[in-house]
Amino acid sequence: MLTRDEVFGVLQTVPDPEVPVISVVELGVVRDVEITGRHITVTMTPTYSGCPAMREMEADVKAALLSRGADSVEVRMVLTPAWTTDWIGPDAREKLRRYGIAPPGKADTGGFVTLTRARPAVPCPFCGSAETRLQSEFGSTACKAIHTCSACGSPFDEFKAH
Amino acid sequence: MANPLAEYLQRLGDDRLVLGHRLSEWCGHAPILEEDIALSNMALDLIGHATSILALAGAVEGQGRDEDALAFFRDGTAFRNALLVEQPNGDFAVTLVRQFLFDAYSVLLWDQLSHCGHEGLAAIAAKSLKEDKYHLRHSSEWVVRLGDGTDESHARTQRALDTLWKYTAELFERDAVDDAVAAMGIAVDTAALRSLWDGLVNDVLQRATLTRPPETGPRRGGRTGRHSEHLGHMLATMQSVARAHPGARW
Known part of the structure:
Protein backbone atom coordinates (compact mmCIF):
# COMPACT_ATOMS: atom_id res chain seq x y z
CA MET A 1 0.00 0.00 0.00
CA VAL A 78 -12.98 19.68 -9.95
CA LEU A 79 -13.29 23.31 -11.07
CA THR A 80 -13.21 24.94 -7.64
CA PRO A 81 -11.05 26.69 -6.69
CA ALA A 82 -10.12 27.68 -10.23
CA TRP A 83 -6.50 26.96 -11.16
CA THR A 84 -4.05 29.83 -10.88
CA THR A 85 -0.39 30.16 -11.78
CA ASP A 86 0.14 31.51 -8.25
CA TRP A 87 0.23 27.82 -7.21
CA ILE A 88 3.47 27.28 -9.13
CA GLY A 89 6.24 27.44 -6.51
CA PRO A 90 9.65 29.18 -6.65
CA ASP A 91 11.60 26.01 -7.60
CA ALA A 92 9.29 25.24 -10.51
CA ARG A 93 9.50 28.87 -11.68
CA GLU A 94 13.28 28.61 -11.76
CA LYS A 95 12.99 25.37 -13.78
CA LEU A 96 10.74 27.16 -16.29
CA ARG A 97 13.20 30.03 -16.64
CA ARG A 98 16.15 27.69 -17.19
CA TYR A 99 14.06 25.88 -19.82
CA GLY A 100 13.60 29.19 -21.69
CA ILE A 101 10.08 30.04 -20.54
CA ALA A 102 9.58 33.26 -18.60
CA PRO A 103 7.74 32.29 -15.40
CA PRO A 104 4.33 33.83 -14.63
CA GLY A 105 4.00 37.06 -12.68
CA LYS A 106 1.38 37.53 -9.98
CA ALA A 107 -2.10 36.60 -11.21
CA ASP A 108 -4.43 39.56 -11.67
CA THR A 109 -7.25 39.26 -9.19
CA GLY A 110 -7.91 42.96 -8.77
CA GLY A 111 -9.40 45.24 -11.41
CA PHE A 112 -12.44 43.74 -13.01
CA VAL A 113 -11.47 44.24 -16.62
CA THR A 114 -8.11 45.45 -17.85
CA LEU A 115 -8.63 46.94 -21.28
CA THR A 116 -5.16 48.31 -21.77
CA ARG A 117 -1.90 46.50 -22.02
CA ALA A 118 -0.08 48.67 -19.48
CA ARG A 119 1.91 45.78 -18.07
CA PRO A 120 5.60 45.70 -17.17
CA ALA A 121 7.89 44.08 -19.74
CA VAL A 122 8.57 40.39 -19.11
CA PRO A 123 12.29 39.76 -18.40
CA CYS A 124 14.05 37.63 -21.01
CA PRO A 125 14.67 34.11 -19.61
CA PHE A 126 17.90 33.86 -21.63
CA CYS A 127 19.76 37.13 -20.91
CA GLY A 128 17.64 38.71 -18.18
CA SER A 129 17.09 41.95 -20.12
CA ALA A 130 13.89 43.88 -19.55
CA GLU A 131 14.06 45.22 -23.12
CA THR A 132 11.44 42.81 -24.43
CA ARG A 133 8.20 43.24 -26.30
CA LEU A 134 5.00 41.24 -26.49
CA GLN A 135 4.70 39.54 -29.86
CA SER A 136 1.43 37.68 -29.38
CA GLU A 137 -1.04 37.36 -26.51
CA PHE A 138 -1.41 33.68 -27.42
CA GLY A 139 1.35 31.15 -27.97
CA SER A 140 1.87 27.49 -28.73
CA THR A 141 -0.51 26.53 -25.89
CA ALA A 142 -3.33 28.33 -24.11
CA CYS A 143 -1.08 29.00 -21.11
CA LYS A 144 1.67 30.85 -22.99
CA ALA A 145 2.29 34.18 -24.75
CA ILE A 146 5.14 35.00 -27.13
CA HIS A 147 7.70 37.76 -26.57
CA THR A 148 10.89 38.89 -28.28
CA CYS A 149 14.01 40.15 -26.50
CA SER A 150 15.53 43.28 -28.08
CA ALA A 151 18.84 42.78 -26.25
CA CYS A 152 19.74 39.22 -27.28
CA GLY A 153 17.26 38.85 -30.14
CA SER A 154 15.66 35.66 -28.79
CA PRO A 155 12.00 34.94 -29.15
CA PHE A 156 10.66 33.32 -25.99
CA ASP A 157 7.51 31.96 -24.37
CA GLU A 158 5.98 33.46 -21.26
CA PHE A 159 3.92 31.30 -18.93
CA LYS A 160 1.00 33.71 -18.61
CA ALA A 161 -0.08 34.85 -15.17
CA HIS A 162 -3.56 33.42 -14.77
CA MET B 1 -41.09 24.36 -20.43
CA ALA B 2 -40.24 20.95 -19.04
CA ASN B 3 -36.99 21.81 -17.30
CA PRO B 4 -36.09 25.50 -17.10
CA LEU B 5 -32.64 24.88 -15.62
CA ALA B 6 -31.67 22.49 -18.43
CA GLU B 7 -33.03 25.04 -20.92
CA TYR B 8 -31.08 27.88 -19.32
CA LEU B 9 -27.85 25.87 -19.32
CA GLN B 10 -28.34 24.97 -22.99
CA ARG B 11 -28.58 28.67 -23.80
CA LEU B 12 -25.29 29.33 -22.00
CA GLY B 13 -23.61 26.30 -23.55
CA ASP B 14 -24.87 26.87 -27.08
CA ASP B 15 -23.65 30.50 -27.16
CA ARG B 16 -20.13 29.27 -26.47
CA LEU B 17 -20.27 26.19 -28.66
CA VAL B 18 -21.48 28.12 -31.71
CA LEU B 19 -19.08 31.05 -31.23
CA GLY B 20 -16.23 28.63 -30.53
CA HIS B 21 -16.94 26.80 -33.77
CA ARG B 22 -17.13 30.09 -35.69
CA LEU B 23 -13.70 31.09 -34.37
CA SER B 24 -12.29 27.67 -35.25
CA GLU B 25 -13.25 28.38 -38.89
CA TRP B 26 -10.35 30.87 -38.93
CA CYS B 27 -7.81 28.18 -38.11
CA GLY B 28 -5.34 28.20 -41.00
CA HIS B 29 -7.01 31.26 -42.59
CA ALA B 30 -6.41 34.23 -40.27
CA PRO B 31 -4.62 37.26 -41.76
CA ILE B 32 -1.51 36.85 -39.59
CA LEU B 33 -0.03 33.83 -37.81
CA GLU B 34 -0.40 35.37 -34.33
CA GLU B 35 -4.11 35.91 -34.88
CA ASP B 36 -4.54 32.42 -36.28
CA ILE B 37 -3.14 31.12 -32.99
CA ALA B 38 -5.15 33.59 -30.91
CA LEU B 39 -8.50 32.83 -32.52
CA SER B 40 -7.87 29.09 -32.31
CA ASN B 41 -6.91 29.39 -28.64
CA MET B 42 -10.05 31.36 -27.89
CA ALA B 43 -12.08 28.77 -29.79
CA LEU B 44 -10.60 26.06 -27.56
CA ASP B 45 -11.51 27.98 -24.41
CA LEU B 46 -15.07 28.59 -25.59
CA ILE B 47 -15.59 24.96 -26.62
CA GLY B 48 -14.13 23.99 -23.23
CA HIS B 49 -16.71 26.20 -21.50
CA ALA B 50 -19.46 24.71 -23.67
CA THR B 51 -18.31 21.19 -22.78
CA SER B 52 -18.60 21.86 -19.05
CA ILE B 53 -21.95 23.61 -19.33
CA LEU B 54 -23.56 21.13 -21.73
CA ALA B 55 -22.38 18.21 -19.57
CA LEU B 56 -24.18 19.87 -16.66
CA ALA B 57 -27.23 20.58 -18.85
CA GLY B 58 -27.41 16.91 -19.83
CA ALA B 59 -27.13 15.79 -16.21
CA VAL B 60 -29.85 18.24 -15.11
CA GLU B 61 -32.08 17.12 -17.98
CA GLY B 62 -31.68 13.49 -16.87
CA GLN B 63 -32.41 11.85 -20.20
CA GLY B 64 -29.02 10.28 -20.75
CA ARG B 65 -27.69 12.92 -23.14
CA ASP B 66 -24.07 13.92 -22.57
CA GLU B 67 -22.30 17.00 -23.93
CA ASP B 68 -21.48 15.28 -27.23
CA ALA B 69 -25.09 14.16 -27.74
CA LEU B 70 -26.23 17.73 -27.16
CA ALA B 71 -23.61 19.24 -29.45
CA PHE B 72 -23.80 16.83 -32.36
CA PHE B 73 -27.23 15.23 -32.34
CA ARG B 74 -29.57 18.15 -31.87
CA ASP B 75 -30.97 19.88 -34.96
CA GLY B 76 -30.86 23.63 -35.50
CA THR B 77 -34.28 24.36 -34.03
CA ALA B 78 -33.17 22.76 -30.75
CA PHE B 79 -30.20 25.14 -30.42
CA ARG B 80 -30.69 27.98 -27.96
CA ASN B 81 -27.80 30.31 -28.80
CA ALA B 82 -28.33 34.01 -29.40
CA LEU B 83 -28.37 35.06 -33.07
CA LEU B 84 -25.23 37.21 -32.63
CA VAL B 85 -22.85 34.27 -32.25
CA GLU B 86 -24.06 32.36 -35.31
CA GLN B 87 -23.48 35.28 -37.69
CA PRO B 88 -20.85 34.41 -40.31
CA ASN B 89 -17.24 35.44 -39.76
CA GLY B 90 -17.26 37.99 -42.60
CA ASP B 91 -14.02 39.93 -42.72
CA PHE B 92 -11.61 40.25 -39.80
CA ALA B 93 -13.47 43.32 -38.49
CA VAL B 94 -16.79 41.44 -38.34
CA THR B 95 -15.17 38.58 -36.41
CA LEU B 96 -13.46 40.88 -33.90
CA VAL B 97 -16.46 43.18 -33.40
CA ARG B 98 -18.73 40.15 -32.87
CA GLN B 99 -16.17 38.78 -30.40
CA PHE B 100 -15.88 42.07 -28.53
CA LEU B 101 -19.65 42.55 -28.20
CA PHE B 102 -20.01 38.99 -26.90
CA ASP B 103 -16.90 39.02 -24.64
CA ALA B 104 -18.07 42.18 -22.88
CA TYR B 105 -21.43 40.51 -22.20
CA SER B 106 -19.90 37.18 -21.24
CA VAL B 107 -17.41 38.59 -18.72
CA LEU B 108 -20.15 40.55 -16.95
CA LEU B 109 -22.51 37.58 -16.99
CA TRP B 110 -19.90 35.17 -15.56
CA ASP B 111 -19.08 37.68 -12.85
CA GLN B 112 -22.71 37.57 -11.72
CA LEU B 113 -23.12 33.81 -12.13
CA SER B 114 -19.94 33.08 -10.17
CA HIS B 115 -21.94 34.19 -7.11
CA CYS B 116 -25.13 32.34 -8.01
CA GLY B 117 -26.89 29.76 -5.85
CA HIS B 118 -26.09 26.76 -8.06
CA GLU B 119 -22.74 25.35 -6.98
CA GLY B 120 -21.86 23.60 -10.26
CA LEU B 121 -22.72 26.60 -12.42
CA ALA B 122 -20.92 29.01 -10.08
CA ALA B 123 -17.74 26.92 -10.43
CA ILE B 124 -17.94 26.94 -14.24
CA ALA B 125 -18.63 30.69 -14.18
CA ALA B 126 -15.62 31.48 -11.97
CA LYS B 127 -13.36 29.37 -14.17
CA SER B 128 -14.68 30.77 -17.46
CA LEU B 129 -14.53 34.36 -16.20
CA LYS B 130 -10.76 34.20 -15.88
CA GLU B 131 -10.39 33.06 -19.49
CA ASP B 132 -13.00 35.41 -20.95
CA LYS B 133 -11.35 38.44 -19.33
CA TYR B 134 -8.28 37.68 -21.41
CA HIS B 135 -10.45 37.32 -24.55
CA LEU B 136 -12.10 40.66 -23.84
CA ARG B 137 -8.79 42.43 -23.55
CA HIS B 138 -7.70 40.92 -26.83
CA SER B 139 -10.88 41.70 -28.75
CA SER B 140 -11.26 45.22 -27.34
CA GLU B 141 -7.66 46.06 -28.24
CA TRP B 142 -8.35 44.92 -31.80
CA VAL B 143 -11.53 47.01 -32.02
CA VAL B 144 -9.54 50.09 -30.96
CA ARG B 145 -6.68 49.26 -33.34
CA LEU B 146 -8.99 48.70 -36.30
CA GLY B 147 -11.41 51.56 -35.55
CA ASP B 148 -8.63 54.06 -34.87
CA GLY B 149 -6.51 52.71 -37.72
CA THR B 150 -6.58 53.46 -41.43
CA ASP B 151 -9.59 54.85 -43.33
CA GLU B 152 -10.16 51.36 -44.70
CA SER B 153 -10.01 49.58 -41.33
CA HIS B 154 -12.18 52.27 -39.72
CA ALA B 155 -14.83 51.99 -42.44
CA ARG B 156 -14.91 48.21 -42.26
CA THR B 157 -15.11 48.17 -38.46
CA GLN B 158 -17.92 50.74 -38.41
CA ARG B 159 -19.75 48.67 -41.04
CA ALA B 160 -19.29 45.52 -38.93
CA LEU B 161 -20.67 47.33 -35.89
CA ASP B 162 -23.65 48.65 -37.87
CA THR B 163 -24.38 45.15 -39.18
CA LEU B 164 -24.08 43.32 -35.86
CA TRP B 165 -25.64 45.85 -33.51
CA LYS B 166 -29.22 44.66 -34.06
CA TYR B 167 -28.28 41.27 -32.59
CA THR B 168 -27.05 42.64 -29.25
CA ALA B 169 -30.43 43.41 -27.65
CA GLU B 170 -31.28 39.69 -27.54
CA LEU B 171 -28.43 39.10 -25.08
CA PHE B 172 -30.25 41.13 -22.44
CA GLU B 173 -33.81 39.92 -22.92
CA ARG B 174 -35.61 38.06 -20.15
CA ASP B 175 -38.32 35.48 -20.47
CA ALA B 176 -40.04 32.79 -18.38
CA VAL B 177 -36.89 30.63 -18.34
CA ASP B 178 -34.88 33.41 -16.68
CA ASP B 179 -37.64 33.97 -14.14
CA ALA B 180 -37.87 30.25 -13.35
CA VAL B 181 -34.11 29.86 -12.76
CA ALA B 182 -34.08 33.08 -10.73
CA ALA B 183 -36.45 31.32 -8.34
CA MET B 184 -33.80 28.58 -8.06
CA GLY B 185 -31.08 31.03 -7.00
CA ILE B 186 -29.69 31.81 -10.47
CA ALA B 187 -30.83 35.40 -10.48
CA VAL B 188 -29.05 37.50 -13.08
CA ASP B 189 -29.71 41.23 -12.75
CA THR B 190 -30.27 41.87 -16.45
CA ALA B 191 -30.69 45.63 -16.03
CA ALA B 192 -27.38 45.96 -14.18
CA LEU B 193 -25.74 43.71 -16.76
CA ARG B 194 -26.99 45.91 -19.58
CA SER B 195 -25.92 49.11 -17.90
CA LEU B 196 -22.38 47.81 -17.23
CA TRP B 197 -22.17 46.49 -20.79
CA ASP B 198 -23.23 49.88 -22.18
CA GLY B 199 -20.51 51.61 -20.18
CA LEU B 200 -17.81 49.18 -21.24
CA VAL B 201 -18.81 49.15 -24.91
CA ASN B 202 -19.18 52.94 -25.08
CA ASP B 203 -15.71 53.38 -23.60
CA VAL B 204 -14.09 51.11 -26.19
CA LEU B 205 -16.07 52.55 -29.11
CA GLN B 206 -15.02 56.06 -28.10
CA ARG B 207 -11.36 55.07 -27.99
CA ALA B 208 -11.83 53.36 -31.34
CA THR B 209 -13.40 56.54 -32.84
CA LEU B 210 -16.45 54.45 -33.76
CA THR B 211 -20.07 55.57 -33.60
CA ARG B 212 -22.52 53.58 -31.52
CA PRO B 213 -25.37 52.60 -33.86
CA PRO B 214 -28.97 53.53 -32.98
CA GLU B 215 -31.28 50.87 -31.49
CA THR B 216 -33.42 49.95 -34.46
CA GLY B 217 -35.08 46.71 -35.48
CA PRO B 218 -33.61 44.30 -32.91
CA ARG B 219 -33.45 40.69 -34.08
CA ARG B 220 -34.44 37.92 -31.71
CA GLY B 221 -35.50 34.29 -31.76
CA GLY B 222 -32.35 32.31 -31.02
CA ARG B 223 -33.35 31.55 -27.43
CA THR B 224 -36.47 29.76 -28.67
CA GLY B 225 -34.84 28.00 -31.62
CA ARG B 226 -35.77 30.44 -34.41
CA HIS B 227 -32.40 30.97 -36.04
CA SER B 228 -30.98 32.69 -39.09
CA GLU B 229 -30.15 30.53 -42.10
CA HIS B 230 -26.48 30.63 -41.10
CA LEU B 231 -26.77 28.22 -38.17
CA GLY B 232 -27.96 25.32 -40.31
CA HIS B 233 -25.00 25.65 -42.67
CA MET B 234 -22.63 25.77 -39.72
CA LEU B 235 -24.15 22.71 -38.05
CA ALA B 236 -24.03 20.77 -41.31
CA THR B 237 -20.25 21.03 -41.12
CA MET B 238 -19.86 20.81 -37.36
CA GLN B 239 -22.05 17.74 -36.92
CA SER B 240 -21.22 15.82 -40.09
CA VAL B 241 -18.42 13.61 -38.76
CA ALA B 242 -20.21 12.65 -35.54
CA ARG B 243 -23.37 11.80 -37.51
CA ALA B 244 -21.57 9.86 -40.24
CA HIS B 245 -19.74 7.75 -37.64
CA PRO B 246 -21.95 7.64 -34.53
CA GLY B 247 -20.12 6.30 -31.49
CA ALA B 248 -16.73 6.54 -33.18
CA ARG B 249 -13.70 7.00 -30.90
CA TRP B 250 -10.32 8.32 -31.94
Missing part, protein backbone atom coordinates in the same frame (compact mmCIF):
# COMPACT_ATOMS: atom_id res chain seq x y z
CA LEU A 2 1.33 3.44 -0.94
CA THR A 3 1.42 6.23 1.60
CA ARG A 4 0.26 9.73 0.81
CA ASP A 5 3.86 10.94 0.59
CA GLU A 6 4.73 8.08 -1.76
CA VAL A 7 1.76 8.88 -4.00
CA PHE A 8 2.86 12.52 -4.23
CA GLY A 9 6.39 11.27 -4.88
CA VAL A 10 5.14 9.25 -7.86
CA LEU A 11 3.07 12.15 -9.18
CA GLN A 12 6.11 14.40 -8.86
CA THR A 13 7.66 12.24 -11.64
CA VAL A 14 4.71 12.76 -14.02
CA PRO A 15 5.67 15.64 -16.34
CA ASP A 16 3.34 18.25 -17.82
CA PRO A 17 3.11 16.91 -21.41
CA GLU A 18 3.43 20.41 -22.93
CA VAL A 19 6.04 21.80 -20.51
CA PRO A 20 7.90 18.63 -19.48
CA VAL A 21 10.38 20.46 -17.27
CA ILE A 22 7.81 20.67 -14.46
CA SER A 23 5.56 17.97 -13.01
CA VAL A 24 1.78 17.92 -12.74
CA VAL A 25 2.23 18.51 -8.99
CA GLU A 26 4.44 21.57 -9.57
CA LEU A 27 1.96 22.85 -12.16
CA GLY A 28 -0.66 22.82 -9.41
CA VAL A 29 -3.26 20.66 -11.15
CA VAL A 30 -3.07 17.86 -8.56
CA ARG A 31 -5.22 19.11 -5.70
CA ASP A 32 -5.52 16.10 -3.40
CA VAL A 33 -5.11 12.35 -3.12
CA GLU A 34 -7.17 9.89 -1.15
CA ILE A 35 -5.97 6.37 -0.46
CA THR A 36 -8.40 3.58 0.38
CA GLY A 37 -6.47 0.33 0.63
CA ARG A 38 -5.00 -0.15 -2.85
CA HIS A 39 -7.46 2.21 -4.52
CA ILE A 40 -6.32 5.78 -5.09
CA THR A 41 -8.48 8.77 -5.92
CA VAL A 42 -6.62 11.77 -7.33
CA THR A 43 -8.41 15.11 -7.40
CA MET A 44 -7.25 17.29 -10.28
CA THR A 45 -8.27 20.66 -11.71
CA PRO A 46 -7.84 21.79 -15.33
CA THR A 47 -5.48 24.63 -16.23
CA TYR A 48 -7.59 26.13 -19.02
CA SER A 49 -11.11 24.89 -19.82
CA GLY A 50 -10.10 23.86 -23.32
CA CYS A 51 -6.58 22.61 -22.63
CA PRO A 52 -6.12 19.52 -24.84
CA ALA A 53 -3.33 18.22 -22.56
CA MET A 54 -5.65 17.58 -19.59
CA ARG A 55 -6.78 14.15 -20.79
CA GLU A 56 -3.19 13.16 -21.35
CA MET A 57 -2.26 14.30 -17.84
CA GLU A 58 -5.14 12.28 -16.46
CA ALA A 59 -3.99 9.16 -18.34
CA ASP A 60 -0.35 9.71 -17.29
CA VAL A 61 -1.33 10.05 -13.62
CA LYS A 62 -3.32 6.81 -13.76
CA ALA A 63 -0.58 4.89 -15.56
CA ALA A 64 2.12 6.09 -13.14
CA LEU A 65 0.21 5.02 -10.04
CA LEU A 66 -0.90 1.68 -11.53
CA SER A 67 2.71 0.88 -12.40
CA ARG A 68 3.73 1.62 -8.78
CA GLY A 69 1.37 -0.75 -7.00
CA ALA A 70 -2.11 0.78 -7.04
CA ASP A 71 -4.89 -1.66 -7.99
CA SER A 72 -7.19 1.02 -9.29
CA VAL A 73 -6.95 4.76 -9.79
CA GLU A 74 -9.75 7.23 -10.21
CA VAL A 75 -9.22 10.83 -11.32
CA ARG A 76 -11.83 13.27 -10.12
CA MET A 77 -11.92 16.63 -11.93
